[in-house]
Amino acid sequence: xxxxxxxxxxxxxxxxxxxxxxxxxxxxxxxxxxxxxxxxxxxxxxxxxxxxxxxxxxxxxxxxxxxxxxxxxxxxxxxxxxxxxxxxxxxxxxxxxxxxxxxxxxxxxxxxxxxxxxxxxxxxxxxxxxxxxxxxxxxxxxxxxxxxxxxxxxxxxxxxxxxxxxxxxxxxxxxxxxxxxxxxxxxxxxxxxxxxxxxxxxxxxxxxxxxxxxxxxxxxxxxxxxxxxxxxxxxxxxxxxxxxxxxxxxxxxxxxxxxxxxxxxxxxxxxxxxxxxxxxxxxxxxxxxxxxxxxxxxxxxxxxxxxxxxxxxxxxxxxxxxxxxxxxxxxxxxxxxxxxxxxxxxxxxxxxxxxxxxxxxxxxxxxxxxxxxxxxxxxxxxxxxxxxx
Numbered sequence: 371x372x373x374x375x376x377x378x379x380x381x382x383x384x385x386x387x388x389x390x391x392x393x394x395x396x397x398x399x400x401x402x403x404x405x406x407x408x409x410x411x412x413x414x415x416x417x418x419x420x421x422x423x424x425x426x427x428x429x430x431x432x433x434x435x436x437x438x439x440x441x442x443x444x445x446x447x448x449x450x451x452x453x454x455x456x457x458x459x460x461x462x463x464x465x466x467x468x469x470x471x472x473x474x475x476x477x478x479x480x481x482x483x484x485x486x487x488x489x490x491x492x493x494x495x496x497x498x499x500x501x502x503x504x505x506x507x508x509x510x511x512x513x514x515x516x517x518x519x520x521x522x523x524x525x526x527x528x529x530x531x532x533x534x535x536x537x538x539x540x541x542x543x544x545x546x547x548x549x550x551x552x553x554x555x556x557x558x559x560x561x562x563x564x565x566x567x568x569x570x571x572x573x574x575x576x577x578x579x580x581x582x583x584x585x586x587x588x589x590x591x592x593x594x595x596x597x598x599x600x601x602x603x604x605x606x607x608x609x610x611x612x613x614x615x616x617x618x619x620x621x622x623x624x625x626x627x628x629x630x631x632x633x634x635x636x637x638x639x640x641x642x643x644x645x646x647x648x649x650x651x652x653x654x655x656x657x658x659x660x661x662x663x664x665x666x667x668x669x670x671x672x673x674x675x676x677x678x679x680x681x682x683x684x685x686x687x688x689x690x691x692x693x694x695x696x697x698x699x700x701x702x703x704x705x706x707x708x709x710x711x712x713x714x715x716x717x718x719x720x721x722x723x724x725x726x727x728x729x730x731x732x733x734x735x736x737x738x739x740x741x742x743x744x745x746x747x748x749x750x751x752x753x754x755x756x757x758x759x
Contacts, residue, residue: 415439415520418448419461424484427506428459435517436598445471457520462491469497480504518596527636529756532661534646536678540667541696546645547574548733548745554610557640562631563614564657565647566622572605572614576730580605585615588627595630597638625653632660650684663752664691670699679709694748714751717744
């Protein structure tokens with residue numbers, strides 16, 4: 371029996387032993403990919419069809435997902451890449467020919483056709499061991515998600531660190547940007563600015579004049595966001611990207627956009643630093659729960675420690691928190707006792723910080739400065755803790 375799931379998904383083909391342009395695809399497809407059987411076929415999805423219009427649509431889906439496929443135009447080329455490809459999309463125009471070669475059974479084979487499939491197509495799909503039959507354009511979203519997952523699956527999820535001020539003016543945005551600056555020296559990093567009332571992470575990093583996607587546009591999109599698409603769309607310099615608002619924007623964050631952005635950021639970067647607001651709301655709490663560690667910047671004064679204590683007390687998971695003390699005053703041991711949270715690092719105020727930010731150089735001009743040393747120490751401890759987990 372053929373099962374037809376609701377919601378416009380693929381038609382599932384039971385084991386033998388399961389006409390229009392796709393809306394989310396880009397207007398311009400990529401150049402023609404490699405021929406099946408090349409070295410890239412070992413890691414790229416395999417498209418098998420000689421139907422040029424079908425191939426164009428599949429290439430547009432691949433471009434939207436950020437992957438580059440290999441293409442086979444006949445059954446001989448299909449067999450060369452059949453076993454190695456992580457995903458096979460087999461066009462309805464060649465499914466009978468491929469079935470006639472009796473290819474080895476494998477997972478990840480899906481038949482793709484224009485419009486509704488015929489019963490004869492189902493029989494051929496069973497013969498090649500296909501998991502589903504997908505009619506275009508109905509199954510475009512589902513296929514894009516499969517291709518997106520494929521493109522993002524070859525790297526571990528990045529470290530996710532939240533940074534929040536224990537009190538106003540504690541320097542959370544500056545420290546978040548400093549962490550990301552140093553992390554970007556060893557791998558791709560991104561600052562996700564989740565504080566609409568902050569100074570703007572792009573300004574702190576000197577990226578406000580760079581072109582790229584901001585929250586304003588991202589909150590208007592729907593669907594799966596690939597790691598590569600996000601990484602390439604953000605304002606970026608020397609391996610460091612930033613996701614923030616345009617100057618003067620008043621719109622808040624949308625939960626679906628934040629979830630997709632964080633997921634894509636972790637799949638596409640080694641380190642993701644989130645500049646968190648001090649306000650308490652369900653979305654902020656959800657972001658905090660996703661973080662591997664949350665750093666609370668504390669000013670070591672009576673009022674600063676008191677404010678930080680209140681912020682830490684409302685945390686649903688205090689064990690996730692660590693303190694970073696900025697400036698001189700109350701000793702770190704006393705601050706830890708007052709808040710119930712361990713101190714991870716202490717740093718002095720950095721001279722010339724305002725000038726560095728005004729020049730667009732970012733907060734860390736030298737690793738030997740107080741901010742650079744503290745950020746290096748914290749980043750090293752975070753990486754070591756995660757590696758030991």
